[in-house]
Amino acid sequence: MxxxxxxxxxxxxxxxxxxxxxxxxxxxxxxxxxxxxxxxxxxxxxxxxxxxxxxxxxxxxxxxxxxxxxxxxxxxxxxxxxxxxxxxxxxxxxxxxxxxxxxxxxxxxxxxxxxxxxxxxxxxxxxxxxxxxxxxxxxxxxxxxxxxxxxxxxxxxxxxxxxxxxxxxxxxxxxxxxxxxxxxxxxxxxxxxxxxxxxxxxxxxxxxxxxxxxxxxxxxxxxxxxxxxxxxVASFVGDSNRWRGTVERVEGGTAQLRTDTGLTMRAAAKGGAAKGAAVDIFVRPEAIRIGRDAADLAQFDNQLSGTVGSLLFNGAASRIIVTSDETGGELEVTLPQSGEFADLTRGAPIHIGWSAAQANCFAAGEG
Structure with a gap:
């Protein structure tokens, strides 16, 4: 028993x-x-x-x-x-x-x-x-x-x-x-x-x-x-980049979205993420990868180029603020601890990418 x-x-x-x-x-x-x-x-x-x-x-x-x-x-x-x-x-x-x-x-x-x-x-x-x-x-x-x-x-x-x-x-x-x-x-x-x-x-x-x-x-x-x-939960637990957007279409659990800042993005569709719905989109800073160019990040569903706006130094948890070339919006990205991108400085050009599976979208207003 x-x-x-x-x-x-x-x-x-x-x-x-x-x-x-x-x-x-x-x-x-x-x-x-x-x-x-x-x-x-x-x-x-x-x-x-x-x-x-x-x-x-x-x-x-x-x-x-x-x-x-x-x-x-x-x-x-x-x-x-x-x-x-x-x-x-x-x-x-x-x-x-x-x-x-x-x-x-x-x-x-x-x-x-x-x-x-x-x-x-x-x-x-x-x-x-x-x-x-x-x-x-x-x-x-x-x-x-x-x-x-x-x-x-x-x-x-x-x-x-x-x-x-x-x-x-x-x-x-x-x-x-x-x-x-x-x-x-x-x-x-x-x-x-x-x-x-x-x-x-x-x-x-x-x-x-x-x-x-x-x-x-x-x-x-x-x-x-x-x-x-x-x-x-997505906003309260941990840190995330967050956008408000609209669902353009949903295929097999993945939504194609258009953010209010003009970005086109793919994300895992959660409850309420139907075509035409307003959604909140979350991507964690550590889920975003840095590459030399688009070819270097070809495996990722979402990519954008930008410029390093500032460095937020916090030891192993250091991050950079990336300003998008396309929209002027900002994203937080975890800074690698080693390798060619560990010493990025303000003003450096950068290319970043992340997968749809590591982005989540929910019906807007839940949080």
Missing amino acids: TSAPDLECTALTRRFGETLAVDDVSFSVPAGSFFSILGPSGCGKTTIMRMIAGFLEPTSGDIAIKGRSVLDVPPNKRPVNMVFQHLALFPMMNIEGNIGYGLRRAGMSKADIARKVDEVLERIGLPGIGKRKVDELSGGQRQRIAIARCMVLEPDVLLLDEPLGALDLKLRERMKIELKSLQAAFDTTFVYITHDQSEALVMSDRIAVMNKGRFEQVGTGQDLYYRPETSF
Whole structure:
């Protein structure tokens, strides 16, 4: 028999007066997985998190943990715990006191608390620091202590509400890797909400992209990045060149388009890309190849010549802005790290191309 998912939300809806914050959302999270809800501020992701934790009641729908509805279970009795952006560690307590706080409230003996605190400190890679004060820790160490304080209670599901938002960039990058490692070490189901696509892509087994109270797409990071299903997902996940255009014809899943800037282009036709339809067209900078001339890029469905307008240097993620000779429009193109085109400079003539399969078009206005 297949075991029930650790978390299952069915037709979850929440209204605040006339405002529909969460609109008929359903999803499940298998045991031991890392699931993220990604979306802009105000899309409803925190409302979902608060309903799972029990701080808000759904207007309708159900929330089940390990196959049992928890709608009638108060927050302090649900088998979940929550890490907030502001970690709220107790400064008057040492690390041991912070981690053992929930265990003391549960009535556990001092000996058992000490044992479990030592165990969890070992698992988060900070053994022997139980007597230290909170203000003696780095930002990353405090983050791990906040997680340890939750994990020592052995929840079925750990909810994380943008916990990296208050960290500086370098620490945030390191903590993305550490959080994924901690989740694997505890083998606990993590449900993570964020507006930062990099956090979601790096850490998650599956991601739900949320917009205006609904899930636009649920899938792996690769699904969302390479195979977006809506204009919103294509624009929100990763960077893309974007045009508005009109479909001239569709053949075998490929649309021939005319952009508002005058470019003729071929792209993979998604829902709504019928002849005469207005569409949004997306091409990622790394999908565009640089060549010496048209013959050098003969394998690509789309080509144009242009001039390097500027260089956006960012190490391995450096790009160039190409100004089209045909229309005067601009495109971002990933700069190769080696080879004859690695040292392009402003004003250099350039030829670029990309395949129809690596361009996507969707009915205009979805994003």
